[in-house]
Amino acid sequence: MANAGGGEEVRNKQVIFRDYVTGFPKESDMYVTTSTINLRAPEGSNSVLVKNLYLSCDPVMRVRMARVSVGGFSSFTPGSPLTGLGVAKVLDSGHPDFKPGDLVWGVTGWEEYSLLSGIESLRKIQHTDVPLSYYIGLLAAAGAVGQLVGQFAKLLGCYVVGSAGSKEKVDLLKNKLGFDDAFNYKEENDLDAALKRYFPEGIDIYFENVGGKTLDAVLINMRVHGRIAVCGMISQYNLDETEGVKNLTCLIYKRIHMQGFTVRDYYHLYPKFLETVMPYIREGKVVYVEDKAEGLESAPTALVGLFSGRNVGKQVVVVARE
Amino acid sequence: MANAGGGEEVRNKQVIFRDYVTGFPKESDMYVTTSTINLRAPEGSNSVLVKNLYLSCDPVMRVRMARVSVGGFSSFTPGSPLTGLGVAKVLDSGHPDFKPGDLVWGVTGWEEYSLLSGIESLRKIQHTDVPLSYYIGLLAAAGAVGQLVGQFAKLLGCYVVGSAGSKEKVDLLKNKLGFDDAFNYKEENDLDAALKRYFPEGIDIYFENVGGKTLDAVLINMRVHGRIAVCGMISQYNLDETEGVKNLTCLIYKRIHMQGFTVRDYYHLYPKFLETVMPYIREGKVVYVEDKAEGLESAPTALVGLFSGRNVGKQVVVVARE
Numbered sequence: 256m257a258n259a260g261g262g263e264e265v266r267n268k269q270v271i272f273r274d275y276v277t278g279f280p281k282e283s284d285m286y287v288t289t290s291t292i293n294l295r296a297p298e299g300s301n302s303v304l305v306k307n308l309y310l311s312c313d314p315v316m317r318v319r320m321a322r323v324s325v326g327g328f329s330s331f332t333p334g335s336p337l338t339g340l341g342v343a344k345v346l347d348s349g350h351p352d353f354k355p356g357d358l359v360w361g362v363t364g365w366e367e368y369s370l371l372s373g374i375e376s377l378r379k380i381q382h383t384d385v386p387l388s389y390y391i392g393l394l395a396a397a398g399a400v401g402q403l404v405g406q407f408a409k410l411l412g413c414y415v416v417g418s419a420g421s422k423e424k425v426d427l428l429k430n431k432l433g434f435d436d437a438f439n440y441k442e443e444n445d446l447d448a449a450l451k452r453y454f455p456e457g458i459d460i461y462f463e464n465v466g467g468k469t470l471d472a473v474l475i476n477m478r479v480h481g482r483i484a485v486c487g488m489i490s491q492y493n494l495d496e497t498e499g500v501k502n503l504t505c506l507i508y509k510r511i512h513m514q515g516f517t518v519r520d521y522y523h524l525y526p527k528f529l530e531t532v533m534p535y536i537r538e539g540k541v542v543y544v545e546d547k548a549e550g551l552e553s554a555p556t557a558l559v560g561l562f563s564g565r566n567v568g569k570q571v572v573v574v575a576r577e
Numbered sequence: 578m579a580n581a582g583g584g585e586e587v588r589n590k591q592v593i594f595r596d597y598v599t600g601f602p603k604e605s606d607m608y609v610t611t612s613t614i615n616l617r618a619p620e621g622s623n624s625v626l627v628k629n630l631y632l633s634c635d636p637v638m639r640v641r642m643a644r645v646s647v648g649g650f651s652s653f654t655p656g657s658p659l660t661g662l663g664v665a666k667v668l669d670s671g672h673p674d675f676k677p678g679d680l681v682w683g684v685t686g687w688e689e690y691s692l693l694s695g696i697e698s699l700r701k702i703q704h705t706d707v708p709l710s711y712y713i714g715l716l717a718a719a720g721a722v723g724q725l726v727g728q729f730a731k732l733l734g735c736y737v738v739g740s741a742g743s744k745e746k747v748d749l750l751k752n753k754l755g756f757d758d759a760f761n762y763k764e765e766n767d768l769d770a771a772l773k774r775y776f777p778e779g780i781d782i783y784f785e786n787v788g789g790k791t792l793d794a795v796l797i798n799m800r801v802h803g804r805i806a807v808c809g810m811i812s813q814y815n816l817d818e819t820e821g822v823k824n825l826t827c828l829i830y831k832r833i834h835m836q837g838f839t840v841r842d843y844y845h846l847y848p849k850f851l852e853t854v855m856p857y858i859r860e861g862k863v864v865y866v867e868d869k870a871e872g873l874e875s876a877p878t879a880l881v882g883l884f885s886g887r888n889v890g891k892q893v894v895v896v897a898r899e
Binding site for chain 1 (some may be wrong): 647648649650786792802807808809810813816818819820821822823824825826827828829830831832833834835836837838839842
């Protein structure tokens with residue numbers, strides 16, 4: 256096909272956000288459709304036309320599915336494709352920093368091809384000797400961070416115990432990722448007792464990405480002057496009313512430091528991060544587990560699966576391999 | 578009277594802890610009785626015999642009334658006098674650091690005279706040009722801290738709004754202590770709305786000594802990179818089950834720093850604190866409001882009153898004036 260602008264018009268499969276979500280997201284909150292797209296960046300614009308290769312499924316996308324989003328995350332637009340982190344290949348570019356053939360990562364659409372006009376988040380991929388999908392996971396410091404936190408903590412000399420939701424994941428943490436120990440929180444009736452079993456002398460550092468009952472059990476097992484890095488609370492995102500955390504007085508008795516953070520405050524450290532982590536990857540000192548869903552059609556299932564813990568490792572959607 | 582040891586035996590009024598407490602403490606959890614005491618420190622001991630002048634009523638004493646105390650605070654002993662911070666005068670001493678006539682502050686008994694054997698906490702009072710009772714309040718960094726935090730914040734250039742439980746207290750904060758504003762939280766049906774009224778652009782720093790619903794309302798009104806110093810949660814100490822705090826995901830979105838602390842970690846800074854605060858007191862730049870209950874008999878009522886907010890300012894019991 257050709258159109259007036261001279262570009263090639265092709266079919267473009269898309270994952271469309273149907274409507275705002277309350278409670279757990281369902282596959283039917285999205286649908287897959289096919290439109291067409293011109294593979295040229297419009298004349299005179301500084302847009303970039305990309306072919307999407309890998310898309311990232313992230314818990315924070317649930318926040319963007321709400322009518323009223325929070326924390327500076329914008330809500331998705333009903334009737335439009337979802338957006339999120341992706342790895343893509345530039346097909347055409349009106350922007351001087353990008354040229355056809357460049358591999359990039361950043362915010363893109365849940366579709367085969369995207370015309371990106373806001374490209375502040377787009378970065379060129381320099382090192383292609385690691386899997387490209389790592390750029391929306393390990394190398395984007397986005398998604399499935401627990402496995403990495405544990406490995407980095409081991410490299411720093413910590414005693415590391417992981418909490419995961421299945422036997423398979425527990426085995427993975429212990430046998431493949433080198434955690435000192437791990438347990439299946441779904442099989443523990445008494446999380447407090449479980450933590451006392453693994454940390455008889457208490458917990459110095461807790462990396463929080465669960466919230467709710469887990470945080471409550473951790474608080475009573477923290478040591479004096481313990482530290483809690485608060486990165487996420489996935490157990491709370493789908494609840495109409497979040498669970499109350501009851502043991503916050505522990506913050507006083509134990510003089511605990513709790514610090515919330517998001518990756519956005521630390522992008523200036525990205526070069527240093529790459530410099531640190533690339534050798535670890537190449538030397539096999541850090542292992543990164545991915546769960547790859549094949550094809551854009553599988554994207555809604557993959558995203559929804561995050562919230563039941565169906566994925567093992569970072570959930571990625573493979574749109575195309577090159 | 579005289580006894581074998583040669584010392585004078587006198588009547589000693591005492592406030593006895595009756596039994597462990599659940600829920601709100603009541604006056605009947607304590608009783609006043611009279612025993613006798615020898616006014617000499619036993620020969621060969623390094624104990625100190627003191628006449629108590631002022632006793633401090635502190636929220637943390639509720640924690641010590643529980644059978645199972647927490648956070649390193651020991652439970653009171655049923656049948657024995659309560660203990661807490663006090664100002665006292667040394668009558669006799671087996672310890673080389675103290676001699677009769679010395680004025681001291683530290684942990685003492687809720688009674689007219691105490692024989693103190695554990696004297697690690699005892700400090701000599703050097704400056705007597707400020708009210709002696711300040712040594713168990715302002716100068717012990719103990720009790721009624723909100724009024725001081727607000728004044729120190731003002732001295733550092735902050736915009737300060739206080740939350741208090743009566744019109745009288747609100748007036749005090751605004752008119753006597755120099756807060757920029759203050760409100761009566763008992764008259765606000767919607768704490769969130771109240772905070773938005775006083776902080777339309779959000780809160781940078783919250784000094785937490787309330788907990789529960791107040792903390793929840795504050796969390797949604799904190800600014801990005803805000804800080805919460807967690808000193809106490811008085812609203813929670815008497816509850817069988819503490820209120821759940823529901824808005825902790827704000828820690829992430831707003832990258833909030835929450836830090837629990839107790840004065841015990843900072844005793845090494847006490848000389849510097851005195852050096853800073855003494856001139857403020859002498860120049861009238863810091864005002865300290867006390868609520869003085871007269872006589873040991875009034876002590877149970879004074880202590881219990883803390884938890885209904887009956888006191889205005891630091892609650893002190895005057896046992897004797899010299």
